[in-house]
Amino acid sequence: MQNLNAPREWLRGSAILAFAFILGAASVARADDLQEAQQLFKSGQTQQALERVNRALAANPREPQARFLKGLIYTEQGKQQEATEIFTKLTQDYPNLPEPYNNLAVIYASQGQYDKARTALEQSIRTHPSYATAYENLGDVYAKLASQAYGKALQLDASNSGAQNKLSLVRELVREPAQKPVAAAPVAKESAPKEPAPAAKEPPAQVAAAAPKAPEKPAAEGNAEVLQAVNGWAEAWAKQDVDAYLGHYAKDFKTPGGEPREAWEKTRRERISAAKSIQVAIDSPKVTMRSPDQASVSFRQTYQSDKLKSQNRKTLELVKADGQWLIREEKAGK
Amino acid sequence: MKRFALALAAAALCAAAHAATPEDKLSAVFEAIEANQLDVALKRVDALIAGYPNFRLAYLVRGDLLLARARPLETFGNVVKTVPQERIEGLREEALARLRAQRERPGEDLLPRYVLQLNPEQKYALVVDSHRSRLYVYANDGGKPRLIADYYVTLGKNGIEKTREGDQKTPIGVYYVTANLPRKKLTDFYGAGAFPINYPNEWDRRQGRDGHGIWLHGVPSNVYSRPPRASDGCIVLANPDLVSLGRQLQIGLTPVIIADQVEWSDAKALEAERASLAAALEQWRADWQSRDTERYLEHYSQRFSSPDQDYASWAAHKRKVNAGKAWIKVGVARVSMLRYPRERDVVVVTFVQDYRSNGLSNVMKKRQYWAKEAGAWKIIYEGPA
Numbered sequence A: 001m002q003n004l005n006a007p008r009e010w011l012r013g014s015a016i017l018a019f020a021f022i023l024g025a026a027s028v029a030r031a032d033d034l035q036e037a038q039q040l041f042k043s044g045q046t047q048q049a050l051e052r053v054n055r056a057l058a059a060n061p062r063e064p065q066a067r068f069l070k071g072l073i074y075t076e077q078g079k080q081q082e083a084t085e086i087f088t089k090l091t092q093d094y095p096n097l098p099e100p101y102n103n104l105a106v107i108y109a110s111q112g113q114y115d116k117a118r119t120a121l122e123q124s125i126r127t128h129p130s131y132a133t134a135y136e137n138l139g140d141v142y143a144k145l146a147s148q149a150y151g152k153a154l155q156l157d158a159s160n161s162g163a164q165n166k167l168s169l170v171r172e173l174v175r176e177p178a179q180k181p182v183a184a185a186p187v188a189k190e191s192a193p194k195e196p197a198p199a200a201k202e203p204p205a206q207v208a209a210a211a212p213k214a215p216e217k218p219a220a221e222g223n224a225e226v227l228q229a230v231n232g233w234a235e236a237w238a239k240q241d242v243d244a245y246l247g248h249y250a251k252d253f254k255t256p257g258g259e260p261r262e263a264w265e266k267t268r269r270e271r272i273s274a275a276k277s278i279q280v281a282i283d284s285p286k287v288t289m290r291s292p293d294q295a296s297v298s299f300r301q302t303y304q305s306d307k308l309k310s311q312n313r314k315t316l317e318l319v320k321a322d323g324q325w326l327i328r329e330e331k332a333g334k
Numbered sequence B: 001m002k003r004f005a006l007a008l009a010a011a012a013l014c015a016a017a018h019a020a021t022p023e024d025k026l027s028a029v030f031e032a033i034e035a036n037q038l039d040v041a042l043k044r045v046d047a048l049i050a051g052y053p054n055f056r057l058a059y060l061v062r063g064d065l066l067l068a069r070a071r072p073l074e075t076f077g078n079v080v081k082t083v084p085q086e087r088i089e090g091l092r093e094e095a096l097a098r099l100r101a102q103r104e105r106p107g108e109d110l111l112p113r114y115v116l117q118l119n120p121e122q123k124y125a126l127v128v129d130s131h132r133s134r135l136y137v138y139a140n141d142g143g144k145p146r147l148i149a150d151y152y153v154t155l156g157k158n159g160i161e162k163t164r165e166g167d168q169k170t171p172i173g174v175y176y177v178t179a180n181l182p183r184k185k186l187t188d189f190y191g192a193g194a195f196p197i198n199y200p201n202e203w204d205r206r207q208g209r210d211g212h213g214i215w216l217h218g219v220p221s222n223v224y225s226r227p228p229r230a231s232d233g234c235i236v237l238a239n240p241d242l243v244s245l246g247r248q249l250q251i252g253l254t255p256v257i258i259a260d261q262v263e264w265s266d267a268k269a270l271e272a273e274r275a276s277l278a279a280a281l282e283q284w285r286a287d288w289q290s291r292d293t294e295r296y297l298e299h300y301s302q303r304f305s306s307p308d309q310d311y312a313s314w315a316a317h318k319r320k321v322n323a324g325k326a327w328i329k330v331g332v333a334r335v336s337m338l339r340y341p342r343e344r345d346v347v348v349v350t351f352v353q354d355y356r357s358n359g360l361s362n363v364m365k366k367r368q369y370w371a372k373e374a375g376a377w378k379i380i381y382e383g384p385a
Helices: A002-022 A028-042 A046-059 A064-076 A080-093 A098-110 A114-127 A132-153 A158-191 A203-210 A216-238 A242-246 A261-274 B002-007 B022-034 B038-051 B056-070 B085-103 B202-206 B239-246 B267-290 B293-297 B311-323
Strands: A278-291 A294-305 A309-321 A324-332 B115-117 B124-129 B134-141 B144-152 B173-176 B193-196 B215-217 B229-231 B255-259 B300-305 B328-339 B346-357 B361-373 B376-384
Touching (some): A028 A046, A046 A064, A064 A080, A064 A098, A080 A278, A098 A114, A098 A132, A114 A132, A132 B056, A216 A242, A216 A278, A216 A294, A216 A309, A216 A324, A242 A261, A261 B038, B022 B038, B022 B056, B022 B085, B038 B056, B056 B085, B085 B229, B115 B267, B144 B239, B173 B202, B202 B361, B202 B376, B215 B239, B255 B328, B267 B293, B267 B328, B267 B346, B267 B361, B267 B376, B293 B311
Parallel strands (some): B124 B255, B300 B376
Antiparallel strands (some): A294 A309, B134 B144, B173 B255, B193 B215, B328 B346, B346 B361
16 A cells, blocks of 8 residues: 555645645735645644634635645644645645545545545546646555455455555555655645646646636535435336336445345345335425535435335435436435 | 455356246356346346345345445455454355356256156256256156256255254255145245245165255245255255246156256167166066066066065066966056166156956056166066156
8 A cells, every 4th residue: 555655745845836836826925824834834833834724714714725735734733634634625626636536545444445535536537637646546456446346255254454554644644644745745836836746747737727617516416316226216216127226225235124236126126016006295405515526415205106105205315426426325314 | 346246157148938937037147247247237236136125135136236346355245354254255156156056057859867768747847056056947858858847946055965863954866846835834934935845855765865854945034045055854845946946846746856957868868768668667677577487587676675575576576476477467558767866777667557358457656676786677676657
């Protein structure tokens, strides 16, 4: 997992640089705060850096560069949850930027959540197919996932080795910054105005295009997509089109009783086919975007078949896989 | 990836005609690997794992597919060297056994040489190929065997040809399912259920083999399957396989023929063998009925034995009994003929014998072992079945 340190170096340098391109004239007044914050961060004074960043954000709460730096500071301080929130929000507001995805992945990987890390990195690469750091990290994550799979194949105690990995990683993450930032910083600074760093070579143009329409829209689009998926699911169910209905469930769907997927599918297939008619109505759905590729939808479900009539609240947890929103968990109640 | 593909030597792809079993899905994963569609392979293996989260072999393949994205593989099951190699070896062997069986399913014109004749009540016969770790299920299709299913099986740790109690080997021979032990009467170790077979049978006892408790059974709930050589001599199937197989078993009737490497034959050759033995059996019946004891005794080999007699005492006894008969009528019905694996021309013949005479009449289920001696079929064992 050594390479997972690499992006950190990169984050300090070119990510900030990339933002500089988009936001050249963003807020001149607060640029000083931000610059100072970056300096402080690079010299390891994270608390002071945080104060400056907060000052910058007080003036312009949406400014991505400051938010990004804040995410880095939190990561550095070990506040993973706060860092995760910031990076997640950035991926929602700027879905075309690869860097927040990459950083999310680094955090996930440090928590041993390699599947999530993989998804984030793949997304990062999808937004920027030439993003070398994400490839490098993805390679490491694949290797990690492979070793988990081998662990299961051989029934080794995966939980133990997982915990060890995590610990050693945390140590690396904490130790690293003291040495590296110094080396990384100058590179970024010098090349900043004219010559983008290699990894950022192509990004600026795309990033610039993406930036203006940033904050609200992506989330709204996400909402619409999610709702569309949920409606499609209800429709397939009502039409008793079992294949289409089952197609709305993610491959890692948590079956209600923990039974094997095939057994669950079989029961569903039988139940749905057995009814003479089915009606499903979804009232007042509420979508919560947990991340760009994770959403939760709560609604009131009215179900009526020739055998049964029921009304209850339901929550669907959905994930986006290959551009499709799929159900990962189905919960009765809120 | 090159070496990976090599280790799983590509053969002609075999389209699965039946519903996709986990094994079919595994096979589809390897097909994708051979076609160099690693993304497809990974998706397929993920789907397989989602459906069968205890299928360890699938995790091994998934591990390789993921690792291949990070760095070149050195071998199939590219696990770090620190873990016990025999465990990986077991999974590798399972992969090979499953793939080979998928790709080398016997053609329709090939039949196991053992099933010469099933009686009309026997709906199925099982044939185990130890070498391939495979159990083949044949349906009795108007007296002719027809392959309807085949399953991967785990056999004894120390291989086959069981002779001693505790040798952890699987016996070779012709056996019958003797009982049905449901899941609730067993520990989790046996999984979905168990079907004991009659090892040691007449022939084993005659050869001085001992031991007991050879079963067909399932696997513990935390695994989908076990490596090819891992049991204490039992024949172990994945639980879903055991359940579907269990529906077809008839207690006391369904034969389980365990061979080292199944010998295959065509229907014509089998019919010729069956007809020659059927003729010998009919002659034995007719000669017994004729009360010409010497002709009757000619059907018996010098190495004959019954459970309590050798040839000499058997002959003396028969001469004495037959001499007192004014008439004898012998009926033979529901005949099955199963060739004994590993033995040279030995066939187990089981039938219902309807014996009537002045004095004694009885109906019994009888078993005889016939062997070819100098070109003629002779009885080497006879007793109740």
